[in-house]
Amino acid sequence: MGNIFRNSGVIYSCYTTISRESENFIPEHIFTYIESGSLQINVGHTVYILKAGDFAFYVKNRLAKFIKQPVEQGSEYKSLSVMLDTQTLLKLKENYKYTDEKSQFQSVIGLEPNPLYKSYAESLIAYINTEDKPSEKLLDIKVQEIALLLLETQPQLANVLFDFNDPGKIDLKTFMVRNFHFNVDLNRFAYLTGRSLSTFKRDFEKIFSTTPNKWLQQKRLEEARSLIEKGKKPSDVYLEVGFENLSHFSFAFKKAFGVAPSQLT
Known part of the structure; x- marks a missing residue:
């Protein structure tokens, strides 16, 4: 409480x-x-x-x-x-x-x-x-x-x-690999990497050869599976890797790996 x-x-x-x-x-x-x-x-x-x-x-x-x-x-x-x-x-x-x-x-x-x-x-x-x-x-x-x-x-x-400037353009790959587990929208990721949304999407697909949404979900699910296999509970993991709720996480996990996250514990 x-x-x-x-x-x-x-x-x-x-x-x-x-x-x-x-x-x-x-x-x-x-x-x-x-x-x-x-x-x-x-x-x-x-x-x-x-x-x-x-x-x-x-x-x-x-x-x-x-x-x-x-x-x-x-x-x-x-x-x-x-x-x-x-x-x-x-x-x-x-x-x-x-x-x-x-x-x-x-x-x-x-x-x-x-x-x-x-x-x-x-x-x-x-x-x-x-x-x-x-x-x-x-x-x-x-x-x-x-x-x-x-x-x-x-x-x-x-x-x-007294630095009132917007974030400058930074290395996109390094930033995303470090911050993929934050559940923020693409506009926020774009802003923090010093890009417009359209430039962010274009640069992202050049680097990762897929869309930001697909990459983020796959990366988060892979991280979740690794954490669960190490002994963490799905109810603790889903927030940690960037999912909003447990039911959506469980559905996406089973669709990606063929088993529910609870079956790995």
């Missing part, structure tokens, strides 16, 4: 059971704080683990899967996330020095423990937990506050925070 406060780019999550979010496109930079429990983040083939007391920064225009988990039965997973929206950052950029150089940062940047981060998170959580929920105006000010705090404590992030 989960309880989520969401307003003005501020999200406060509380779960008493494991939450497996099949996929998430990160449209804006995010500051996050894990109050209790642990968070597993899968980005391509890289896995990040955040524990209670950890702070992190997510870089925008990335794909990630999240597993939110209480430490033990009866406890709670709690986290605070603040989206640094483009409009807020545009207002701040004139006051900071930065270059137009493309900066290469990993998708999830761990932030060193800092009493300023802790004070900020605790003050915002206190507002959220009051009987009278905070106003949008107050939350907007708190979003500006964490943006300024990050710029003061992590000045190297200025080039990331």
Whole structure:
């Protein structure tokens, strides 16, 4: 079970059971704080683990899967996330020095423990937990506050925070092999590889000699079969490889391999 406060780019999550979010496109930079429990983040083939007391920064225009988990039965997973929206950052950029150089940062940047981060998170959580929920105006000010705090404590992030360009054209094959298990539409894949949808489809068929939809389904089914043969349950696998629901996955699996996924366990 989960309880989520969401307003003005501020999200406060509380779960008493494991939450497996099949996929998430990160449209804006995010500051996050894990109050209790642990968070597993899968980005391509890289896995990040955040524990209670950890702070992190997510870089925008990335794909990630999240597993939110209480430490033990009866406890709670709690986290605070603040989206640094483009409009807020545009207002701040004139006051900071930065270059137009493309900066290469990993998708999830761990932030060193800092009493300023802790004070900020605790003050915002206190507002959220009051009987009278905070106003949008107050939350907007708190979003500006964490943006300024990050710029003061992590000045190297200025080039990331003030990069408002769309993703540039990247190697399509490498990207798709790394990210096929994310259940996002072709428009999103096209955008993240720096292409229009028509160019994405054309380039894709040149590289893989098939359509994106056919390749994605086959690749996901092959990955699912490998995971099931290694001992994973079909009910755990279908989300992991990019299917929306178990019944569709089971139907496609049996059609492709002649047996139901449950018969391999």
